[in-house]
Amino acid sequence: MRRVLAPLAIVAVAALLAFTPMHADAQAAPDISITHTPPSAVTPDHQIYLTAVLANATSGSVTWRNGTMAADGVVPMTNLSRPDGTGWVFATYLPAQTSPTQITYAINASNADGSRIESYFLSVDVASGSGLTASDQETWALTLGASISMAASTIAVLYWYTGRRLRREGR
């Protein structure tokens, strides 16, 4: 009898737990969301303009750091009063970087009930003109061939060495 009742009790408890939160969910505050794409083609000596769509947030800020900084910098985001989907567009500027570097940054969106943080990354680099030339591609292809040649030659030597060593040991 117990064998039959125990699974029934588990199913009943699971059903209760499944239905109970429905009411609580209806009252929960909507989640904060952050929609952002890191800017591309950021060059030195120009301020970096960041925009993000923050939904259900009343304020935003950006914590950032480049490759040489010892501590994070923080800049507030401004609400541009421009709706986008379910949120509002927020924007800020990061200071111009004097030389190529990599910047890690986090957008922090908050409201009275809590906050949400998402991390991003961007590169500050000199413009490479029209991209890679045919000569660059050839140089890279040779490098690829050289790397594979090195790896394959090393493996071949290891193969022969292992064979000889194991034979010498009588394995």
Next chain:
Amino acid sequence: MCTGFLLLAGTAVAVKVVSDWWLRNLRSRSRRLDQWALAASRFAEPASYFALIAGVIATFLSMVTGSMAWPLEDLAQSETVHNKILLTATSQTLFIGAVVLRARYRFEIWMTRGTGAFYALLVLTGDALMVLQNSVAGHLAGKGSLMDDFLHTLNIDTHPMWFFPPWASLFIIVAFPLAAAFIGLSLRAAQKKIGRPAAAA
């Protein structure tokens, strides 16, 4: 998935190396640790082989899906993508080599210190290149990488395209296979020299 399998392979190889080192050098110091080392050694080796094979297969699948996720023009023009392809191709070659070695010499590859150490070095070098490749992938996805600070300290920038000067590449392409062939023939000759007196006797 490919990263997970290949990292498992590297971890299992590291466990095997440590447990073999314990059993060779510190055996009988602690009975419990001896038992752990024996058990780890027994299970880590087949686990690493399985994970290597699964990781190599998964990496080929990942290469196909990765190349389809980007437009061809972007792939051809991005310097960072070139770095990722370079690292992936090199690490995959090392892992395939490790699978070939393990398939040919089986468990016996661990029977001498030298062969086991070189095999472990091969797998762990492949893992190191793969971790670097994953860091590059993080930059491509615009999320950065947990290794950024570490790479900065080593002055490694994953964004500009990495390349050897063309003359160096051509030299490596020719010289390395020639050197490998020379070493292979030398080892063969040495083997014959050892084998001859035994055959005569």
